[in-house]
Amino acid sequence: MATSPSSPAASLTAEPSHGLAGRISVPGDKSISHRALIFGALAVGETRISGLLEGEDVLATAETMRRLGARVTRHEDGTWSVFGVGVGGLSEPAEPLDFGNSGTGARLVMGLVAGHPITATFIGDASLSRRPMGRVINPLTEMGAHFHAREGGRMPLTLTGARQPMPITYRSPVASAQVKSAILLAGLNTPGITTVIEATPTRDHTERMLKAFGAHIALExxxxxxxxxxxxxxxxxTPCPIAVPGDPSSAAFPVVAALLTxxxxxxVEGITLNPHRAGLYTTLMEMGGDIEVMNQREEGGEPVADLRVRSSSLKGIDVPPERAASMIDEYPVLAIAAAFAEGATRMSGIHELRVKESDRIAATASGLRANGIKVHETEDSMTVEGRAGEVSGxxxxxxxxxxxxxMSFLVMGLAAQKPVTVDDAAMIATSFPDFVRLMSGLGASFAKQAQ
Structure with a gap:
């Protein structure tokens, strides 16, 4: 019988399952949810949001917008209203801004605050406090902001925004939508033209939403x-209604589970297939995954579709490194799919995984080895030796x-020969609070472990 994990350190076991079936909608896209709250706070008037992801990361951003002066309300029907204060109208927060586990929220709001003459202290949990912030600190300092941070540019930190922010042209040394977005957010309250140059295009939710709210964005x-x-x-x-589509990063888990079980x-209904986010689905289809794209449409400026997924025999491939930016969060669950494939799957150009919520290359490789899978890792690559469906678990x-x-290793346990246990499932609530319930509704079997 499936049970929801509770905090803290709620270990959970996924048991071999058969015949997952049904229709589900995954939580709203996390990236779009963060941005909808932030841009709503900068518009003059009411922004109405439907489909907002109500995970811990996004709720932290909602509380942050309140502390910066916006009025943020959840209605009984699940929609949200943000009454914004206008560009330049943020208030100085009386208390630290707590982002929990959310690197996206922290980095985007640093950009927002950097363009305003206010001071704010940024804090987070132990995981977030280990993650590098220098990649946004450097360009925002060029724009006139001042930072007092822990060694290595880490949180907690205090940021004083620029009194006279200066526009910059910044060539980003990393493929990061968070860096790009932080600079553009700082540029909103900056006279003149702020430009970010990307060698590799990253997800463009910020640009799409800025246009929807009436800002002038030029691409060249x-x-x-x-x-x-x-x-x-x-x-x-200007406020505009935002319908948040399903998160392709969350959809990855039921999709891979269906392919492997x-x-x-x-x-899986209503997920965004923004070309800067759909790399995993392209990769899974190249591996032989039976994924049918249905009911393609556009909602809120984002391309949206339903996916029909059937169990499939996968083969290993070489994943092009230039695809990494469009699927950077999905490599752990791709590695699970690779473990069940025939032959080796090589993933390169993935150094960014070293500085996520964990060192995801090391954590994924360790978990695979614990379940009988051979894996080879370098600083920016991982090669998984597939077992053609015969994964011991x-x-x-x-x-x-x-x-x-x-979530990735819980997916493995559903299709492996023996159950797979993760030491802590409590943090799943940061992005996919209903993961266990939704997967159980499809026929997945989970068992909570006694403490």
Whole structure:
């Protein structure tokens, strides 16, 4: 019988299952949910949001917007209203801004605060406090903000925004939508034109939403193939309704579970297939996954579709490194799919995984080995030796407080020969609070472990 994990250190076991079946909707996209709250706080008037992800990360951003002066309300029908204060209208928070486990929320709000003449202290949990913030501190300092941070640019930190913010042209050294978005958010209250240049295009939710709220965004591809995103500062943002589509990173777990668990057929409804987010699904289909894209449409400026997924025999492939930016959060669950594939799957250009909620390359490799899978890792790559569906399982996996590691290995346990246990499933609530309930409704079997 499935039970929901509770805090703290709620170990959970996924048991071999058969014939997952049904239709589900996964939680709203986390990236879009964060941005909807932030841009709503910067518009003048009411922004109505439906489908908002009500995970801990996004709820932390909602509370942060309240502390910065916006009025944020959840209605009984599950929709949200944000009454914004306008660009330049943020209030100085009386208390520290607590982002829990959310690197996205922390980095985006650093950009937001950096363009305003206010001071705020940023705090988070132990995992977030280990993650690097220098990648946003450096460009925001160029724009006139001041930071007092722990060694290595880590949280907790105190940020004083620029009194006279300066526009910059910044060539990002890392493929990171968070860095790009932080700079553009700082550029909103900055006179002139702020430009970010990306060698590898990253997810473009910020640009799409800025346009929807009335900001002027210009895109230009240079002779070297790099993309320049330019924002004209000091716009008056106009509220617009936001319908948050399903999160493709959350959908990855039921999709891979259906591919791997014999006799399965599952439909996942209403997920965004933004081309900067759909790399996993392209990869799974290249591996032989039976994934049918249905009912394609556009909602809130985002391409949306339903996916019909049937159990499949997968083969190992080489995943192109240039695809990494479009699926960076999905490599742990891709590694689970690779374990069941025939032959080796090589994933390269994934150094960014070293600085996520955990070192996801190390955590994934360790979990795979604990379940009888051979894996080879380098600083920026991982090669998984597939067992053509014959995965023994039976391992106990350390999640390192990482929700995606937890869900990935629970997916493994559903299709392995023996159950797989994760040491802590409590943090799944940061992004997918209903994971156990939804998967159980499809026929997955979980058992909570006695403490």
């Amino acid at each position: 591809t240079g002779k070297d193939g790099a993309l320049a995103i330019s924002l004209t500062g000091e716009p008056e943002l 014999p006799g399965s057929e599952v439909v 039976g391992g106990h996996v350390a999640t390192h407080m990482d929700h995606r590691i937890a």
